[in-house]
Amino acid sequence: xxxxxxxxxxxxxxxxxxxxxxxxxxxxxxxxxxxxxxxxxxxxxxxxxxxxxxxxxxxxxxxxxxxxxxxxxxxxxxxxxxxxxxxxxxxxxxxxxxxxxxxxxxxxxxxxxxxxxxxxxxxxxxxxxxxxxxxxxxxxxxxxxxxxxxxxxxxxxxxxxxxxxxxxxxxxxxxxxxxxxxxxxxxxxxxxxxxxxxxxxxxxxxxxxxxxxxxxxxxxxxxxxxxxxxxxxxxxxxxxxxxxxxxxxxxxxxxxxxxxxxxxxxxxxxxxxxxxxxxxxxxxxxxxxxxxxxxxxxxxxxxxxxxxxxxxxxxxxxxxxxxxxxxxxxxxxxxxxxxxxxxxxxxxxxxxxxxxxxxxxxxxxxxxxxxxxxxxxxxxxxxxxxxxxxxxxxxxxxxxxxxxxxxxxxxxxxxxxxxxxxxxxxxxxxxxxxxxxxxxxxxxxxxxxxxxxxxxxxxxxxxxxxxxxxxxxxxxx
Amino acid sequence: xxxxxxxxxxxxxxxxxxxxxxxxxxxxxxxxxxxxxxxxxxxxxxxxxxxxxxxxxxxxxxxxxxxxxxxxxxxxxxxxxxxxxxxxxxxxxxxxxxxxxxxxxxxxxxxxxxxxxxxxxxxxxxxxxxxxxxxxxxxxxxxxxxxxxxxxxxxxxxxxxxxxxxxxxxxxxxxxxxxxxxxxxxxxxxxxxxxxxxxxxxxxxxxxxxxxxxxxxxxxxxxxxxxxxxxxxxxxxxxxxxxxxxxxxxxxxxxxxxxxxxxxxxxxxxxxxxxxxxxxxxxxxxxxxxxxxxxxxxxxxxxxxxxxxxxxxxxxxxxxx
Numbered sequence: 138x139x140x141x142x143x144x145x146x147x148x149x150x151x152x153x154x155x156x157x158x159x160x161x162x163x164x165x166x167x168x169x170x171x172x173x174x175x176x177x178x179x180x181x182x183x184x185x186x187x188x189x190x191x192x193x194x195x196x197x198x199x200x201x202x203x204x205x206x207x208x209x210x211x212x213x214x215x216x217x218x219x220x221x222x223x224x225x226x227x228x229x230x231x232x233x234x235x236x237x238x239x240x241x242x243x244x245x246x247x248x249x250x251x252x253x254x255x256x257x258x259x260x261x262x263x264x265x266x267x268x269x270x271x272x273x274x275x276x277x278x279x280x281x282x283x284x285x286x287x288x289x290x291x292x293x294x295x296x297x298x299x300x301x302x303x304x305x306x307x308x309x310x311x312x313x314x315x316x317x318x319x320x321x322x323x324x325x326x327x328x329x330x331x332x333x334x335x336x337x338x339x340x341x342x343x344x345x346x347x348x349x350x351x352x353x354x355x356x357x358x359x360x361x362x363x364x365x366x367x368x369x370x371x372x373x374x375x376x377x378x379x380x381x382x383x384x385x386x387x388x389x390x391x392x393x394x395x396x397x398x399x400x401x402x403x404x405x406x407x408x409x410x411x412x413x414x415x416x417x418x419x420x421x422x423x424x425x426x427x428x429x430x431x432x433x434x435x436x437x438x439x440x441x442x443x444x445x446x447x448x449x450x451x452x453x454x455x456x457x458x459x460x461x462x463x464x465x466x467x468x469x470x471x472x473x474x475x476x477x478x479x480x481x482x483x484x485x486x487x488x489x490x491x492x493x494x495x496x497x498x499x500x501x502x503x504x505x506x507x508x509x510x511x512x513x514x515x516x517x518x519x520x521x522x523x524x525x526x527x528x529x530x531x532x533x534x535x536x537x538x539x540x541x542x543x544x545x546x547x548x549x550x551x552x553x554x555x556x557x558x559x560x561x562x563x564x565x566x567x568x569x570x571x572x573x574x575x576x577x578x579x580x581x582x583x584x585x586x587x588x589x590x591x592x593x594x595x596x597x598x599x600x601x602x603x604x605x606x607x608x609x610x611x612x613x614x
Numbered sequence: 615x616x617x618x619x620x621x622x623x624x625x626x627x628x629x630x631x632x633x634x635x636x637x638x639x640x641x642x643x644x645x646x647x648x649x650x651x652x653x654x655x656x657x658x659x660x661x662x663x664x665x666x667x668x669x670x671x672x673x674x675x676x677x678x679x680x681x682x683x684x685x686x687x688x689x690x691x692x693x694x695x696x697x698x699x700x701x702x703x704x705x706x707x708x709x710x711x712x713x714x715x716x717x718x719x720x721x722x723x724x725x726x727x728x729x730x731x732x733x734x735x736x737x738x739x740x741x742x743x744x745x746x747x748x749x750x751x752x753x754x755x756x757x758x759x760x761x762x763x764x765x766x767x768x769x770x771x772x773x774x775x776x777x778x779x780x781x782x783x784x785x786x787x788x789x790x791x792x793x794x795x796x797x798x799x800x801x802x803x804x805x806x807x808x809x810x811x812x813x814x815x816x817x818x819x820x821x822x823x824x825x826x827x828x829x830x831x832x833x834x835x836x837x838x839x840x841x842x843x844x845x846x847x848x849x850x851x852x853x854x855x856x857x858x859x860x861x862x863x864x865x866x867x868x869x870x871x872x873x874x875x876x877x878x879x880x881x882x883x884x885x886x887x888x889x890x891x892x893x894x895x896x897x898x899x900x901x902x903x904x905x906x907x908x909x910x911x912x913x914x915x916x917x918x919x920x921x922x923x924x925x926x927x928x929x930x931x932x933x934x935x
Contacts (some may be wrong), residue, residue: 148846167777173687174684187778187779188662188732188779189734189772189778189779190635191777192776193772193774193776193777193778195776197923197924198923198924198925198927200924200925200926201924201925202919203916203924204910204925205771205774205918208664208666208770208771208801209664210664210666211663211665211666211668211669211670211802212664212665212666214664214666214669216785238917244718256842258678292672295672296672296673296884297887298885299673299899300802300884300885300887302884302905303883303884303885303887303888303893304887304888304893305904306888306892306905307883307888307891307904307906307907308878308883308884308887308888308889308890309673309883309884309907310666310669310673310802311801311802312671313890313905313910314667314905314906314907316907318856318858319856319857320857321856321905321906321907322857322893322904322905322906322907323857323900323902324902324904325861325897325899325900325902325904326898326899326900327897327898328893328895328897328904331852331887332896360698395869407792412629434778436730436731436732462900468815469793502899502900503899503902505857505898506854507855507857507858542759546764560921567660588737
């Protein structure tokens with residue numbers, strides 16, 4: 138990469154870098170954009186790390202899958218474990234108890250609260266001068282202000298979320314108590330009281346700052362609606378079942394469904410398929426998640442540029458995440474932009490926080506939280522759940538009591554996917570097109586667009602100019 | 615002012631980690647601050663991992679250390695995702711250390727070391743640089759090498775059979791024995807383990823390690839020895855199913871046999887809330903402990919393979935208590 142162009146870019150990044158420690162955490166997404174006449178005209182999104190979890194799981198005891206898959210991400214550390222458990226329970230066609238579902242909802246819910254708050258205040262916040270909102274801090278973030286909010290607001294709040302996770306989860310990150318059949322921790326009066334004390338502190342922080350964030354968005358609506366539109370289709374698997382009616386999809390707090398061209402339809406999971414034309418896997422590695430072969434890597438494949446595959450719904454490109462959930466649930470109109478993604482995330486944060494408190498209060502000390510689960514000899518199962526950043530699916534096939542097949546399609550697979558076999562760009566790639574780049578050395582708007590999807594991986598933006606010069610902006614989400 | 619070399623782990627063995635942090639807050643702050651001020655050079659690289667270690671570090675609760683640790687995380691000469699400079703400039707920090715232009719006091723690695731292009735960090739002349747190359751070059755220059763988390767220390771889950779990306783531990787990548795690298799094991803490690811070990815290493819002292827390179831102070835005992843559920847074991851009251859009251863031995867807990875090591879039962883996690891097998895609170899009415907999750911041996915070299923898995927079974931050869 139050309140060194141001459143690096144200095145101004147480094148300045149841009151210095152601003153975001155300095156004020157973004159919590160969320161600058163994973164290092165493996167790259168986005169390349171092509172700019173013409175001060176606008177992004179094309180984009181390529183690349184996943185840059187492959188660990189091969191699907192291959193590692195083969196032949197293991199199915200009950201070990203939730204523990205192993207939880208290590209796919211140490212940031213969304215509740216989601217893969219619970220999704221994997223749902224796949225196993227689906228394979229054995231079993232349900233668990235209402236309080237077990239409540240505890241799962243609580244563990245997942247506080248993971249949403251921490252993740253969304255971190256995104257709004259720490260990740261996206263600096264891009265939008267959100268620190269000007271903090272009482273006692275003036276506009277124009279500097280390092281001292283940043284550390285003040287970090288020390289007094291963000292870190293304590295996320296720590297309290299993790300403490301609630303530990304009360305019901307044993308420890309966090311990587312809670313330990315959810316298992317196929319229910320959870321291992323029986324609620325006690327003390328645990329409920331300790332959790333509620335922490336919840337009220339979290340609520341105080343969020344209710345202090347949420348109106349300021351929503352007010353800011355309202356004030357800047359016009360400029361924030363200008364770009365980051367994307368594919369316009371939304372998909373949600375749904376999350377947070379009603380503990381007393383877990384089978385009733387309509388009673389999920391956030392619903393399951395798909396909105397294509399503004400029309401809501403029930404989700405048919407068999408219509409999900411993964412393309413691999415532009416991914417570093419052999420061409421036979423794609424297909425329907427339940428049937429795909431374990432991925433065979435093929436680094437250097439002609440035309441390929443990502444370790445991510447391209448999941449599509451009935452061949453359509455779909456966005457996943459808080460906005461998709463809010464749209465599918467009917468809480469938000471079906472449209473997308475930076476404004477809509479930020480607002481949906483803030484609204485969802487408040488919604489989930491309030492319900493998490495409700496679930497904690499509804500726990501009964503000493504309640505039954507486990508139904509005996511036994512590995513089936515032969516079965517197939519699908520687990521559909523939601524991470525803070527979008528739809529997460531696990532597909533498992535069990536034979537002779539061992540894992541014969543496993544497939545994970547994570548939210549960033551959807552949002553950061555490369556092109557498919559029809560050449561359709563992934564959601565982030567589409568959202569980048571048209572993004573105004575006033576100063577090529579400072580592609581801040583492109584970073585804002587990528588970040589609005591809250592990809593659970595870091596991103597680097599490689600800017601390719603039309604005269605062939607290129608420069609690199611490593612930044613993360 | 616000059617800060618002396620100090621083994622905070624040794625002091626912790628006498629007075630406890632909490633007391634060390636409150637007694638030596640000023641000195642520990644100085645040690646981390648010296649990195650921020652550029653007096654000590656640290657490079658932090660991330661390979662095949664999930665960032666849980668970094669998230670865990672943020673769960674450390676001493677408010678007097680929040681800002682210096684946050685600052686420290688931003689100020690290391692290179693952190694693949696935290697680094698302040700961009701692209702080539704950031705890679706320059708690595709090159710300078712590799713070429714000896716800048717000294718390198720401590721190299722911290724988070725994540726296992728995969729083969730070749732399964733993980734790359736930065737580019738030189740447009741070509742992605744394999745993570746493993748950086749580890750080898752910089753590992754040879756650093757005064758101390760610290761592997762953070764079980765993936766870096768021993769390979770961990772990315773190196774699990776069949777090891778699709780050829781992951782190895784930092785020690786193996788450097789051609790060293792495990793005890794020659796400081797291995798802060800755990801999936802993830804407890805924030806105290808990281809904070810005190812890093813403070814000790816940054817102050818220029820190599821802490822006492824066990825045969826696997828783990829800081830001895832934190833990994834002396836088997837989980838079972840201090841487990842709150844040990845009384846249940848002595849009473850021969852065993853959980854038959856998850857969520858039953860009783861010792862978790864028969865539903866797969868590895869805290870006694872093979873005997874995972876760690877001070878989790880006394881240190882507890884998340885502001886002394888709980889740990890995997892048992893929480894802090896014995897409920898007056900129900901006499902139940904929250905948590906109830908069997909220990910999976912996440913601090914051990916073979917994790918996640920035998921004898922630590924299958925996680926919910928007694929491993930062969932360890933069937934009887």
